[in-house]
Amino acid sequence: MGITDGNLGALTYPYILLALGLFISGFSPSEHFEGYDVPVHYGIIVLGILIFLYGLIMIRIDYWIGRKHSENKNKLQEAELEEYKLKSRLVKLQNSAKIKELPSLTGKKI
Amino acid sequence: MTSDISERLKLSIQAIHSTFNRTDKLSHITNLHPVETTDGKFTKVGVAFRIERLLFEPSEPPLVGLEEYGSVVANAEIDYLLNNFLSAKSEIWDLSPSVFSQSVSAVFSHAQEKDSVSIIMPYEIGYDLIDKNYGIRWDNETNGFVYMNNGTKIRIYHMRDETLRNKFLIIDKNAIKTEFKKQISPIGNGVSRLDVEVKEIGALQLRFEIKTVLKFHLQNANGIKILEIPAK
Numbered sequence: 513m514g515i516t517d518g519n520l521g522a523l524t525y526p527y528i529l530l531a532l533g534l535f536i537s538g539f540s541p542s543e544h545f546e547g548y549d550v551p552v553h554y555g556i557i558v559l560g561i562l563i564f565l566y567g568l569i570m571i572r573i574d575y576w577i578g579r580k581h582s583e584n585k586n587k588l589q590e591a592e593l594e595e596y597k598l599k600s601r602l603v604k605l606q607n608s609a610k611i612k613e614l615p616s617l618t619g620k621k622i
Numbered sequence: 623m624t625s626d627i628s629e630r631l632k633l634s635i636q637a638i639h640s641t642f643n644r645t646d647k648l649s650h651i652t653n654l655h656p657v658e659t660t661d662g663k664f665t666k667v668g669v670a671f672r673i674e675r676l677l678f679e680p681s682e683p684p685l686v687g688l689e690e691y692g693s694v695v696a697n698a699e700i701d702y703l704l705n706n707f708l709s710a711k712s713e714i715w716d717l718s719p720s721v722f723s724q725s726v727s728a729v730f731s732h733a734q735e736k737d738s739v740s741i742i743m744p745y746e747i748g749y750d751l752i753d754k755n756y757g758i759r760w761d762n763e764t765n766g767f768v769y770m771n772n773g774t775k776i777r778i779y780h781m782r783d784e785t786l787r788n789k790f791l792i793i794d795k796n797a798i799k800t801e802f803k804k805q806i807s808p809i810g811n812g813v814s815r816l817d818v819e820v821k822e823i824g825a826l827q828l829r830f831e832i833k834t835v836l837k838f839h840l841q842n843a844n845g846i847k848i849l850e851i852p853a854k
Contacts, residue, residue, distance in 0.1 A: 584752045584760045588767065588780065592745055598641070598690045605687035610677055614670040617833050618698055622664050622803075 524574065527567040535560030627678035631828075632808070634678070634688050635818045638832060639809050641692030642816045647779050648699045651740050652838070653796050656804035656813065660835060664803065667702050668695045668817075668833025675828050691832045695816065699834060700742075701785050706838055707798070708789055712848035715790070719756050722790075725847045726771050729792045732844040736774050738795035744783040747790075747851065790849040797845025803835035 538557030605611055648654070669691060677685050715721055726741070733739050743751070748767075751758050758778065761768040767778040807814030819831040840846075 580759070581752060584758075584767070585749060587760045588745070588748055588752065591780065595693070598693055601687035602690035602694070605685075610674040611688075612672045614672065614829075617666045617668040617670055617831065618702060620666040621662060622660050622666050622835055 524567045524570040527563055527570070531560045531562075531564035531567060533560070534563065626680060627675065630678040630680065630685070631820060634685060635820070636808050637689035638692040638818055639807055639814065639816055641689045642696050642814075643692075643810065645693040645696040646699075646815075647696065648703065648800060648815075650777060651700075651742070651779070651793055651795060652703070652798040652800040653841075654815070655799060655801045656815075657801050658804060660803055660837075664801070664835045664837045665702065666833050666835055667698050668831065669698070670829065670831045670833075672823060672827045672829050675822075675826055678828070691830075692816070695832050695834060697782075697785075699836065700781060702836070703798070703800075703838065704742075704781075704785055704791070707840070707846060708787070708791070708848065710843075710846065710848060712789060712850040715849035715851055717851060719754070722756060722849070723771070725849055726769065726776065726792055729794055729845060729847050730771060730774075732797075732842060733794040734796050739771075739776050740793055740795065741769055741776055741778045742781055742786065742791040742793065743778060744786040744788065744790075745780045746783050747788070748778075748780050788851045788853060790851075792847040792849070794842065794845030797840065797842045799839040799841050801837045801839070 534556050538553045538555075538560060540553065606613065673688075676682065713721075713725070715725075726739070729739055730736070748758075752767075757770050758767055759770075760766075761775060764775065764777060767780070768775040769778055770776075802815045803817075805814045805817040806812060807816070815834040815836075817831070817833055817835070819833075821829045821831075823829050
């Protein structure tokens with residue numbers, strides 16, 4: 513599980529760490545990159561930023577999915593609560609002993 | 623009935639009808655046919671009770687709770703329907719989304735109208751399915767939960783767990799024909815299934831009989847599929 517009810521959140525944390533690692537290593541002393549014809553450290557920094565952005569987007573999507581799930585779950589709970597409220601009002605009325613239920617009509621043929 | 627309580631009584635009867643209409647599921651799940659007379663094979667579904675007449679006196683505070691009997695009868699209809707049809711052959715289901723999808727498609731392939739299929743599922747398991755990848759979501763248009771099957775919305779009705787006993791019902795509306803005795807409604811267009819009958823019992827009590835009178839006919843066995851989750 514992620515930070516929300518979505519399932520993507522936990523998957524994004526390694527990406528964020530990887531991105532930070534790459535970003536920091538991109539600023540390592542330039543002798544680490546000697547022998548390369550291209551400015552590798554710039555590439556590593558850009559890659560770090562891209563992976564970091566990817567992680568942020570995933571967290572955002574996870575949050576959105578999680579919020580949707582929570583909303584849906586709440587709707588169902590509300591419907592159940594409404595049924596419960598109605599029933600409790602009836603039980604209160606029945607408990608006042610001013611109403612007495614007779615044997616159920618269900619099943620009688622007509 | 624004396625006029626001093628008749629206004630209160632009328633409002634209560636209207637409230638019962640209104641709750642029944644609001645919580646009615648049978649009209650969405652089966653095909654309804656009104657009849658004028660019954661043949662001895664129709665079944666009463668409902669409740670009867672005695673209530674103190676005093677509660678309807680204008681001097682008393684408004685009566686709260688009686689309208690719930692509309693919902694009690696609407697649910698009793700579904701209980702009765704399920705008692706009739708849940709004993710049919712069911713398939714053991716391991717909760718896999720693909721089996722769910724295949725079962726819905728199987729009922730769908732026999733349905734005459736594509737919007738006539740419904741799913742009835744227990745509340746408790748319903749919570750779990752929302753969190754998983756079953757394609758179940760809240761729909762603002764129908765104000766209820768839906769399952770999307772190839773672009774078509776299938777309405778989902780949640781029922782009490784004790785009624786469904788871990789069973790999921792996928793049903794085409796045209797698979798079951800419900801004949802019901804036509805009643806006059808005090809609200810709406812004047813036709814209803816619900817009958818609220820009030821009789822005076824002596825000077826102190828009233829007898830309420832709140833019921834519908836129904837008969838079910840299975841018209842297409844392929845239009846119903848039952849999935850069962852084995853008890854743990």
